Amino acid sequence: MISTNIILAFFSLFIGFLFFRFLSKTSFLQILVKYLQSFEDYFHVYQFFTVPQYNEHFQENLLYNKVSSYLTSLPAIEDSDFTNLFSGSKSNEIILRLDAKQVIQDNFLSARVWWINQKSENDGKRTFVLKLRKKDKRRILRPYLQHILSQADEIEQRKKEIKLYMNVENEPQENGRWMSVPFTHPSTMDTVVMEADLKNKVKTDLESFLKSKQYYHRLGRVWKRSYLLYGPSGTGKSSFIAAMAKFLNYDVYDIDISKVCDDSELKMLLLQTTSRSMIVIEDLDRFLMEKSKAAVSLSGLLNFMDGIISCCGEERVMVFTMNSKDQVVEQAIMRPGRIDVHVNFPLCDFSAFKSLANNYLGVKEHKLFPQVEEIFHSGGVSVSAAEIGEIMISNRNSPSRALKSVISALQTNNNRRLSESRSVRSGDETGEQPEGGVYCRESVHTVREFRKLYGLLKMGSRRKEEPIELGSVDKEGSRHGA
Ligand SMILES: Nc1ncnc2c1ncn2[C@@H]1O[C@H](COP(=O)(O)OP(=O)(O)OP(=O)(O)O)[C@@H](O)[C@H]1O
Ligand SMILES: [Mg+2]
Numbered sequence: 001m002i003s004t005n006i007i008l009a010f011f012s013l014f015i016g017f018l019f020f021r022f023l024s025k026t027s028f029l030q031i032l033v034k035y036l037q038s039f040e041d042y043f044h045v046y047q048f049f050t051v052p053q054y055n056e057h058f059q060e061n062l063l064y065n066k067v068s069s070y071l072t073s074l075p076a077i078e079d080s081d082f083t084n085l086f087s088g089s090k091s092n093e094i095i096l097r098l099d100a101k102q103v104i105q106d107n108f109l110s111a112r113v114w115w116i117n118q119k120s121e122n123d124g125k126r127t128f129v130l131k132l133r134k135k136d137k138r139r140i141l142r143p144y145l146q147h148i149l150s151q152a153d154e155i156e157q158r159k160k161e162i163k164l165y166m167n168v169e170n171e172p173q174e175n176g177r178w179m180s181v182p183f184t185h186p187s188t189m190d191t192v193v194m195e196a197d198l199k200n201k202v203k204t205d206l207e208s209f210l211k212s213k214q215y216y217h218r219l220g221r222v223w224k225r226s227y228l229l230y231g232p233s234g235t236g237k238s239s240f241i242a243a244m245a246k247f248l249n250y251d252v253y254d255i256d257i258s259k260v261c262d263d264s265e266l267k268m269l270l271l272q273t274t275s276r277s278m279i280v281i282e283d284l285d286r287f288l289m290e291k292s293k294a295a296v297s298l299s300g301l302l303n304f305m306d307g308i309i310s311c312c313g314e315e316r317v318m319v320f321t322m323n324s325k326d327q328v329v330e331q332a333i334m335r336p337g338r339i340d341v342h343v344n345f346p347l348c349d350f351s352a353f354k355s356l357a358n359n360y361l362g363v364k365e366h367k368l369f370p371q372v373e374e375i376f377h378s379g380g381v382s383v384s385a386a387e388i389g390e391i392m393i394s395n396r397n398s399p400s401r402a403l404k405s406v407i408s409a410l411q412t413n414n415n416r417r418l419s420e421s422r423s424v425r426s427g428d429e430t431g432e433q434p435e436g437g438v439y440c441r442e443s444v445h446t447v448r449e450f451r452k453l454y455g456l457l458k459m460g461s462r463r464k465e466e467p468i469e470l471g472s473v474d475k476e477g478s479r480h481g482a
Contacts, residue, residue, distance in 0.1 A: 045134040051129075053126045166178065193359065202227075263296055279318045281320050
């Protein structure tokens with residue numbers, strides 16, 4: 001009797017095991033859910049809305065294109081039983097498109113809607129048909145269409161090829177005072193060597209700016225965000241501008257202020273920029289030092305920075321660069337609201353060196369690394385990522401040779417710095433900086449820095465906007481990161 005029970009127990013376990021295996025290996029559950037849903041759908045009243053490809057005058061219906069972009073971005077299209085694959089405009093891009101009569105489902109505000117791709121058998125014209133439950137229509141139709149429009153805009157923005165605009169002297173071009181070329185700078189957020197935490201903070205800041213349209217409008221403020229990238233020459237400021245533009249997929253308007261003949265032209269240049277663009281003024285410190293000779297006045301520049309002349313307060317990011325902000329006496333430039341985020345670009349330290357070795361030489365570890373680390377930690381090294389990068393590029397076929405060259409360059413640099421500091425101590429205090437004029441200090445993260453970022457993320461709750469210092473700075477404006 002006991003043995004029969006044991007056999008029965010084993011048998012039911014075996015049947016149970018087979019059943020679970022059947023469920024996990026087949027789509028039985030999916031089929032069941034699908035049939036249950038179709039059964040439920042049977043008991044609703046539906047409304048249909050068509051979005052034809054052309055209007056009655058045979059003009060293209062822009063809404064059709066937007067719906068098409070939106071639908072191709074839905075995860076549901078990947079999950080449908082079959083779908084069309086096409087190559088996109090970029091070389092490695094593959095686009096999924098609905099087939100004729102294909103239906104896909106979308107969810108919005110907890111309601112289910114369906115899109116049917118119809119093709120007329122008579123004239124081949126296409127139409128998207130939106131099917132939704134009558135009881136949901138009043139609640140979701142308008143917000144859903146708005147959602148489609150904004151999503152489609154975002155998709156278009158991401159697909160757009162970005163351009164670099166430069167201001168030209170005297171001769172107005174097709175784009176007014178701007179001349180444009182495709183923006184092909186190879187730097188990206190991945191290739192710029194920078195402390196990971198700092199890079200993430202800037203990315204988060206940019207993302208949060210993109211989402212803040214309503215917030216800025218509610219405050220009656222121009223929807224712009226200004227960044228100051230400062231640090232010695234060759235530390236990656238311009239490369240980072242390119243990376244930011246690619247991250248946002250914004251066109252870049254690079255203003256050469258020496259080519260601007262007066263304040264009104266500067267205004268004009270700003271007015272001729274499009275929304276969703278990045279406006280760049282490099283070497284702002286140089287302009288400030290030579291402003292008595294410059295055609296643009298300080299107040300013209302301040303107005304420009306405030307963006308008060310911007311016609312409609314549309315989405316713009318402004319980026320300024322400086323080698324050092326210590327020399328800037330015009331604190332009005334730095335006033336909170338004019339420059340919102342300060343990002344420090346320090347000279348190279350050991351961890352930045354390791355990232356460069358990884359990027360440029362494909363080397364993560366090497367027996368010469370401890371020697372390089374020792375030189376960095378002995379202090380007094382002042383080299384930029386650009387200098388190290390150049391040595392690595394010219395020796396890229398032999399990582400060992402590249403590292404030896406870096407070591408000898410660091411040692412020479414170190415000795416030079418030592419002898420210079422000795423001569424300064426022995427009374428030769430001319431006030432001039434050594435060649436390169438750059439310093440190297442260890443990286444320090446202050447609690448304040450994190451608090452500031454935290455404040456930034458809670459932008460909506462801040463009463464008084466303050467500039468945010470990303471990357472801590474010591475007295476000499478140097479900090480390290482990788
Ligand atoms: N942090 C970095 N990460 C990766 N590459 C860097 C970095 N800094 C500099 N480089 C390399 O060095 C070169 C010069 O960098 P970049 O022009 O961005 O420096 P910069 O700070 O703008 O200098 P400057 O103040 O002289 O204009 C570029 O080719 C870039 O690839
Ligand atoms: Mg530069």
